Amino acid sequence: xxxxxxxxxxxxxxxxxxxxxxxxxxxxxxxxxxxxxxxxxxxxxxxxxxxxxxxxxxxxxxxxxxxxxxxxxxxxxxxxxxxxxxxxxxxxxxxxxxxxxxxxxxxxxxxxxxxxxxxxxxxxxxxxxxxxxxxxxxxxxxxxxxxxxxxxxxxxxxxxxxxxxxxxxxxxxxxxxxxxxxxxxxxxxxxxxxxxx
Numbered sequence: 749x750x751x752x753x754x755x756x757x758x759x760x761x762x763x764x765x766x767x768x769x770x771x772x773x774x775x776x777x778x779x780x781x782x783x784x785x786x787x788x789x790x791x792x793x794x795x796x797x798x799x800x801x802x803x804x805x806x807x808x809x810x811x812x813x814x815x816x817x818x819x820x821x822x823x824x825x826x827x828x829x830x831x832x833x834x835x836x837x838x839x840x841x842x843x844x845x846x847x848x849x850x851x852x853x854x855x856x857x858x859x860x861x862x863x864x865x866x867x868x869x870x871x872x873x874x875x876x877x878x879x880x881x882x883x884x885x886x887x888x889x890x891x892x893x894x895x896x897x898x899x900x901x902x903x904x905x906x907x908x909x910x911x912x913x914x915x916x917x918x919x920x921x922x923x924x925x926x927x928x929x930x931x932x933x934x935x936x937x938x939x940x941x942x943x944x945x
Contacts, residue, residue, distance in 0.1 A: 751874055751938070754843030758927045761935045768796040771937055775802065775866055778935065779831045784808040786826030788834030788854030791896075792868050792944030798833060823853050832862040835944050837889040838881035839873050839936070845925040846881040848890060850899075850918035859923060865934045870943030878924070885909075885919075892945040894918050 755762035765771045775798075779785065785807055787799060799811035809815065810822050810829065817825065826832065834854050838846040845867060849855045858865060875881040886909035894904040894916075901917055902910035909919070928934040 749938070751839065751841050751843060754841065755936050756843075758843045759934075760843065760928055761933060763935065763937045765937050765939050767939075768798070768801065771796055771798065771868055771939060772801050772805070774935065774937055775833070776805065778864060778866075778933075779807070782806055782808070783831055784810065784825075784829050786822075786829035786832040786857065786862065787811040788832070788857060790833070790835040790868070790944060792835040792870055792939070793833060795943050796868065796939070798868065823851075826853065826857060827861060829861070830863045831866070832857045832864075833866040833868065834858065836867050836869050836873055836936075837945070838875045838884045839869055839938070840875055840877055840881050842877070844878065844881070845936070846875075846878065846885065846922070847925075848885050848919050848922045850920050852921045855921055855923040858925060859929050860931060862932055865928075865932050867934065867936045868939065869936065870939050870941050872942040873944070874938070885922075889945045890919055896945075 752762040763774050799809040799814045803809045803814040810826050836845045847855050891903040891907045894901045899916040901914045902912050
């Protein structure tokens, strides 16, 4: 897979997984037992039951499905974790990760803070290039996430970006990771399934 070669060339640590079990195995090999792991909002990780599987193995998972903390408290706690797991809105064939957020808790963690970042992405997130990645965000990721989160945005109704100025927009900050930032290791695990938005 060419994208794996390009991710490696850029300094990412790429993996290809066929199952949730393989994803968990990669994470366990790189995160000490009992560690606290932060999570970004990821339908991919939820579909694979990553938080629940890791919690069952003794990890402390800062995720709404596995913690009694409020969403605000989870976001605050995740600012100081050494390990963080999320997905990506798009992954270009030449190995760049493209993400757009409203709150920006996810994109901020993806570029600064954790020692190790794990990006778990379905094969459907792979795009030809940056223009295709932005198109995917505008036509797929943002509208579906806005609808899922009950946001009052035009895209939640029309299913495509309307370049709105709604205060409810989830398109407030965009991050392109051309390479891992200087402070962290970034593991990109591509799963051989269509997952998430």
